[in-house]
Amino acid sequence: MSLDRTDVERIAHLARLEVGEQELAAYAETLSRILGLIEQMNAVDTEGIAPMSHPLDAGLRFRADEVTETDQREVFQGIAPSAQAGLYLVPKVIE
Amino acid sequence: MHEKSIAELSKALNNKDISSHELTLAYLDRIEAHRDLNAFVTVDRARALKQAQAADARLKSGQSGMLTGIPIAQKDIFCTDGLPTTCGSRMLANFVAPYDATVIQKFNTAGCVLLGKTNMDEFAMGSSNETSFFGPVHNPWDRRCVPGGSSGGSAAAVAARLAPAATGTDTGGSIRQPAALTGITGLKPSYGRVSRYGMVAFASSLDQGGPMARSAEDAALLLNVMAGFDPRDSTSVDRPVPDYTRTLDESIVGLRIGLPREYFGEGLGTEVGRMIEAALDQYRKLGAKVVEVSLPNSRLAIPCYYVLAPAEASSNLARYDGVRYGYRAPEYADLWEMYAKTRAQGFGAEVKRRIMIGTYALSAGYYDAYYLKAQKLRRLISGDFDRAFERCDVIMGPTSPTTAFEFGSKTDDPVAMYLSDIYTISVNLAGLPGMSIPAGFDGSRRPIGLQIIGRYFDEARLLNVAHKYQQVTDWHLRVPEGF
Numbered sequence: 142m143s144l145d146r147t148d149v150e151r152i153a154h155l156a157r158l159e160v161g162e163q164e165l166a167a168y169a170e171t172l173s174r175i176l177g178l179i180e181q182m183n184a185v186d187t188e189g190i191a192p193m194s195h196p197l198d199a200g201l202r203f204r205a206d207e208v209t210e211t212d213q214r215e216v217f218q219g220i221a222p223s224a225q226a227g228l229y230l231v232p233k234v235i236e
Numbered sequence: 237m238h239e240k241s242i243a244e245l246s247k248a249l250n251n252k253d254i255s256s257h258e259l260t261l262a263y264l265d266r267i268e269a270h271r272d273l274n275a276f277v278t279v280d281r282a283r284a285l286k287q288a289q290a291a292d293a294r295l296k297s298g299q300s301g302m303l304t305g306i307p308i309a310q311k312d313i314f315c316t317d318g319l320p321t322t323c324g325s326r327m328l329a330n331f332v333a334p335y336d337a338t339v340i341q342k343f344n345t346a347g348c349v350l351l352g353k354t355n356m357d358e359f360a361m362g363s364s365n366e367t368s369f370f371g372p373v374h375n376p377w378d379r380r381c382v383p384g385g386s387s388g389g390s391a392a393a394v395a396a397r398l399a400p401a402a403t404g405t406d407t408g409g410s411i412r413q414p415a416a417l418t419g420i421t422g423l424k425p426s427y428g429r430v431s432r433y434g435m436v437a438f439a440s441s442l443d444q445g446g447p448m449a450r451s452a453e454d455a456a457l458l459l460n461v462m463a464g465f466d467p468r469d470s471t472s473v474d475r476p477v478p479d480y481t482r483t484l485d486e487s488i489v490g491l492r493i494g495l496p497r498e499y500f501g502e503g504l505g506t507e508v509g510r511m512i513e514a515a516l517d518q519y520r521k522l523g524a525k526v527v528e529v530s531l532p533n534s535r536l537a538i539p540c541y542y543v544l545a546p547a548e549a550s551s552n553l554a555r556y557d558g559v560r561y562g563y564r565a566p567e568y569a570d571l572w573e574m575y576a577k578t579r580a581q582g583f584g585a586e587v588k589r590r591i592m593i594g595t596y597a598l599s600a601g602y603y604d605a606y607y608l609k610a611q612k613l614r615r616l617i618s619g620d621f622d623r624a625f626e627r628c629d630v631i632m633g634p635t636s637p638t639t640a641f642e643f644g645s646k647t648d649d650p651v652a653m654y655l656s657d658i659y660t661i662s663v664n665l666a667g668l669p670g671m672s673i674p675a676g677f678d679g680s681r682r683p684i685g686l687q688i689i690g691r692y693f694d695e696a697r698l699l700n701v702a703h704k705y706q707q708v709t710d711w712h713l714r715v716p717e718g719f
Contacts, residue, residue, distance in 0.1 A: 149592070156550065156595040157557070158588055159573075159580035168592065171650060175593055178651050181539040182609050185616070192611030193618060194441060196427045196667020197692070201470055216334045222564035229559050232571045 142180060143173045237262050238397040239715070242306055242454040245400060249295055249305040256295065256305030260288035260349050263307050267352060267398045270719070273374045275383075275392040277312045278320050279352035287349045294347050303461055304347030309399035311390050312353035313360060314340050314445070315434040323436045324356040324368040324386075327556050327563045327582035337434025338466045339403060339445055346461045351399050355389030358584045359553065360410055360438045362386050363656040366647055367586045375418060376716040377682055381640035384414030384656075390448045391418040395683075396719045401449040401458055405435060407442045408541055409636075409660025412672035415448055416635035416685020419674040421702065421712060422448045423455050426693050427667035428473030430459075431466035439548035440471070442541075442664045451712050452673065452702035456480035459695060475693060483696045484703040489523030491701065494628030496531040499659055505638045511676035511684045512634050515705070519632075522704055529624040529631065533616045537662035538654055540617065543597050543610035544665075549587075550594025556582060589650060618666040625691050630701055634659055635672040635685035659687060669695045673702045674711035683711075 144152075146165040149172065153160040160168060214227060223230040237259065240248070248254045264281050284307065291305035315321045315333035317340075322328045336344065343350070357367040365373040365388025373388040375381040376396035383392040387404030391414035394402050404411040406424035415422025423446045430445040437443060447458035460481065465474040493516070500509060516526055558564035558578030565577035583591070597606035624631060637658060646653040663670040668689055675686035686705075690698045706712050 144596075148596075152592045152596050152599070155599060156591050157554075157572075157575040157579055158583075158591065159576035168589075171589060172592060172596070174649075174651055175542060175589070176596075178654070179539045179542055179593075179597075179606070182536060182543070182613055185533070185536060185613060187609060187612035187616070190612040190615050192608055193615040194611060195471065196441075196618065197473065199428070199471065199473070202467075204467065213334065217560070220332060220334065220561045222558055222561075231559055232568065232574055234571050 142176045144169050144176065238266060241451060242303070242400050242449070242457050245306055246302055250300065252295070256288040256291040256349060257285060259305065260284050260307045260351065263351055263399060270396055270398055273376060273392050273396060274371050275355055275373050275389040275396070275398060276309070276352040277322055277324070277355050277370050277389070280319060283319070284349050284351055291347045291349060301346050302457060305349065306400055307349040307351040308343055309351045309354050309390060309393045309402035310340065311387050311403050311405060312356055313405050313436045314403065315436070316340050316350065316353065319353065321353065321436070322370070323360070324358040324370060325583065325587070326369045329369060329563065331562050333434070335434065338431035338468060339435065339462055342461050348461070354387070354393055354402060357386035357388065358587050359436065359549070360386040360405055360407055361549070361586050361590055363409065363413055363653055364641070364646065365389065366643065367584055369584060372643060375640045376719055377419065378640060378680065380642050381682065382417070382643060384417035384636070384640065386410040387448060388414050391415055391420060391422070394418070394420045394448050394450060395716060397715060401447060401454050403445060403462070404448045405443060405445045406664065407439050407545060408664050409657035411446050411448060412635050412660050412670055412685065412687060413657060415672040417640040417683060419683030419711065419714060420448060421451055421455050421671070421673050422446065423459065423671045423695065423698065424663065424669060425459065425463065425695055426669045428471055429669070429693065429695065430462045431464070431469045431472050433466055433468040437552040439545040440552060441548060442545060444664070451706050452699045453481065453484055456484060456699045459699070478696050480696050480699050483700050486700050487523070488701055488704050491524040491630065492628040493519060493524050493526045494529035494624050494631040495526055496529050496534065496624065496631060496633055498531050498534045499633035503637050503655070503658065504634060505678070507678040508634050508636070508638065508684050512686060515675040515686045516632065518705060518709065522708065527628055529627055531620040531624060531662065533613065533620050534662050536613050537617055537665055538658060540610045540613040540665060541661045542593065542654060543606045544614065546590040546594035547597045547607050548594070550591045550598065553587070553591055586650065614665045617662050621666045621668060630697065631689040633687050635687040636660070639678045639680070639682035639684055663689055668692060669698055671698045671702055673705065674714070676711055
């Protein structure tokens with residue numbers, strides 16, 4: 142699978158990454174090379190094999206539905222790029 | 237003092253031959269004197285010395301443990317309350333975590349001193365430490381060479397004796413490969429053994445923290461502190477933790493060592509191969525038996541990993557959006573631009589490549605062809621190990637195909653860099669514990685690492701097997717010139 146500039150633009154959009162016009166060709170080239178490596182997977186027939194997501198096939202644990210966290214809003218918002226009155230500030234999205 | 241093992245330092249501290257304050261000061265001075273290695277991102281002398289004084293008080297009161305007062309370097313991927321946790325990235329260069337990772341908390345409880353935070357590949361993505369926003373780390377054995385990665389700062393710090401021991405994390409070889417390239421002992425525990433809580437996430441189904449130390453004995457002491465169930469990590473495994481030092485001296489007569497023939501083929505450096513053979517001879521002398529095993533799907537490990545790890549990374553790194561913490565671009569017209577510019581400026585080239593590969597692999601219509609296919613291959617790779625372990629107790633081979641390489645030699649070709657982890661990656665995919673221990677040098681005096689792979693939760697045996705070798709060899713005691 143070889144990617145072209147349009148593919149790179151689409152992926153960059155999905156990944157919320159700004160990619161400059163002059164970088165597109167280089168990304169297309171490197172990402173295609175990596176995909177070339179990845180496509181070695183296709184040489185193997187995996188029909189009927191169960192996918193493995195956890196080495197011990199462990200499921201998720203349940204816990205009691207209890208409040209364990211304390212309110213640390215001020216601490217957490219203290220490290221935000223922009224916060225005010227308990228709110229995170231971002232550019233206006235609704236007119 | 238910096239030549240001593242943790243057991244020796246602990247004894248000296250408990251006998252009051254030295255105080256933790258003196259010991260910490262000595263290491264802080266060594267870090268300062270060797271700043272050119274760039275092994276540390278953050279060192280807070282005042283904080284470290286205060287911790288050392290508290291440790292001294294504990295030592296005096298008799299409330300001390302084995303590691304009380306021992307200074308430890310922490311990879312800058314573990315969140316540390318009140319200190320920067322950068323993960324080697326511009327994105328987190330200004331991030332001061334409001335809490336401690338479980339691993340940090342455990343070292344604090346044990347009374348260890350946090351010596352500093354070590355440099356690393358950005359978000360642990362790299363095998364040379366060249367992707368760090370804070371610049372590359374130099375290998376103390378040869379400053380023109382990389383220390384390996386991603387835990388390159390921890391590896392260089394321990395190799396240069398700037399810290400008695402350090403922590404690392406290993407997603408595809410990031411503890412073992414730098415340990416091999418700098419001549420130290422590194423252990424990646426079984427998946428689920430050490431809590432990932434507060435450890436900045438890269439690929440959550442593969443990431444695992446572990447010790448990097450001078451010897452297996454020191455690594456065992458660290459693992460005693462680090463291992464254990466943590467309800468705050470949903471993938472932590474609830475199993476009792478043995479005392480890893482207790483079985484170090486057990487006999488290995490009759491131990492069956494499996495040699496995967498796939499690890500000794502094309503691509504393996506001649507000198508590396510020769511030293512691994514020599515190490516196996518040493519094991520035969522210790523009474524072990526060597527049997528050939530096969531890991532037929534190991535050639536698929538790299539392609540499989542470069543789907544799973546980037547896919548999980550693209551999802552994990554979606555959180556860096558410039559809203560709640562970390563970097564935010566200074567100029568933007570709207571919310572869309574704020575995200576895109578923040579991420580374009582905050583992430584380095586390799587991280588962006590992996591985010592894009594992962595995004596592509598998970599995008600609509602491609603999931604089955606990439607992520608699901610890779611998960612199936614993961615099952616095959618894991619099954620290879622199950623079959624091999626029917627015939628042996630541990631598997632041995634090289635940690636890395638080559639010794640430390642020179643700066644810039646692989647930066648232009650990501651695929652060439654990825655091949656540096658060819659022998660380590662399948663261990664992460666299977667979730668098994670793996671170790672690297674020093675096993676000699678090549679003709680340019682660059683260290684060579686022997687990899688030891690075990691069954692699930694067989695860390696105690698790996699440490700035992702490594703320790704026995706270190707009792708009859710002195711590779712692990714060699715120190716680079718000038719340190």
